Amino acid sequence: MRRYADIIASAFAGDDRIHVERACVAGDVQRLPGKLRTLAHHASVVRNGRRLAKQSDAHLFHVIDGSHGYLARVLRHYKTVVTVHDVIPKLQSMGKFETASPGFLSRKIINFSLSGLPFADHLIFDSQSTLNDVAGLGISNRGKHSILFPPLEDQFSIRKIDTTSTRPADLSVPFVFHIGNNGFYKNRKGVIEVFARVAAEIPHRLILAGPPPTLEHLDRVRQLQLTERVAFESYPSDERVHLLYRHADVLMFPSFYEGFGWPPIEAMALGCPVVCSNGGSLGEVVGDAALVSGVGDVEAMAGNLLRLLSDSDLSSTMRAKGAEHASAFGIGEFSDTLRQIYLDVVG
Structure with a gap:
């Protein structure tokens, strides 16, 4: 998602009303055994996201990847925007594609991520297709939503x-x-x-x-x-x-x-x-x-x-x-x- 983050930073470069401060809340899990990395990654995102919110004076937090959608729940007492690019892993787990379903732990994390989306103040979808996918899963949100195509640099x-x-x-x-x-x-x-x-x-x-x-x-x-x-x-x-x-x-x-x-x-x-x-x-x-x-x-x-x-x-x-x-x-x-x-x- 570095590209999307770069685009947002570029979009508001020199803007007098919007100041963007980037933060990566994912910890370094590369030294851990492969089987533990996924769980450790998401645990670090929750832990560091909560810590960042307490230390920051930001007016809102923009979670730029829906796979970390659970952060909207973690940050539910703050203003949040979440961008959902796709829900391919969830569709894969539901058998939409002719490929193996994600494992048990991955399915739990996928569902945990999606469960956070309703807590966002605003959901941004890359396309109508992605919005339809999320709606088809029965997910609604407490705030508004928009379809916003990512731009070209x-x-x-x-x-x-x-x-x-x-x-x-x-x-x-x-x-x-x-x-x-x-x-x-x-x-x-x-x-x-x-x-x-x-x-x-x-x-x-x-x-x-x-x-x-x-x-x-x-x-x-x-x-x-x-x-x-x-x-x-x-x-x-x-x-x-x-x-x-x-x-x-x-x-x-x-x-x-x-x-x-x-x-x-x-x-x-x-x-x-x-x-x-x-x-x-x-x-x-x-x-x-x-x-x-x-x-x-x-x-x-x-x-x-x-x-x-x-x-x-x-x-x-x-x-x-x-x-x-x-x-x-x-x-x-x-x-x-x-x-x-x-x-x-x-x-």
Whole structure:
């Protein structure tokens, strides 16, 4: 959540009415045995959060990650705002996805986190989809709620980028791009499957950026005989990610679920057309500025991918639509809305 915290700090930099003081209340649990870290982490958040509240003269506390929603209960005698990005772990525990449910302790912590949300004075949701998920769980709150899309930082403004720079030599071959972690909901395996459907009909490579691939990903690439066509870039720098967005012919984003989903909007802002699923919030977030297919529909996404890569007019149209759509995700509207939420809560 460091990125979200950075955005809030940036939104109010130089603001005469709002002063933001950042505090991390999570303790260092890395020295503990793996099985104890999760419990120790959340215990430290409760303990340090309570201590911080007693020592601080803040007018309100903004809990920027709903997985620590229990802090609204801990801080119920103070003014609190909580941002809920998604409730994927809870949905996973309810069997919504074809993946193993979290363990017993994790389920307890998930429920404990959600039980704190009703104590917030204001809940912020990244999307209508996330709001619907929380409402579907029967969770209400004592205060108000808002839907507030996270904004893009200035670094994702095409105006800030040198678009006249030459294409790097290692990106000379046209490529399809994906960025994301190995979490099941990102569906990295699906990226490989979709690419395999169209690989014989296009000259492109596939580049996946994020953490190192799992053995399952590597094995699947070998099974599909795509070793020479698929590349994994582990933990690329921000500058490298920008280059990948700018020079990719398309971003493929077949997530099973997203609470918001930054990459499609980042890609659009930097002139890269998008093919994505409608998992969770994605359909809501991209609107008609991307080619959208159903969750897990490999054939439909492969068809959209092929259409975009084989039709230069369609590609140009989607680039233009994407750039216009991404322009609505500026930090100005975000800061104005968040400022008003803060002032309303404080009264």
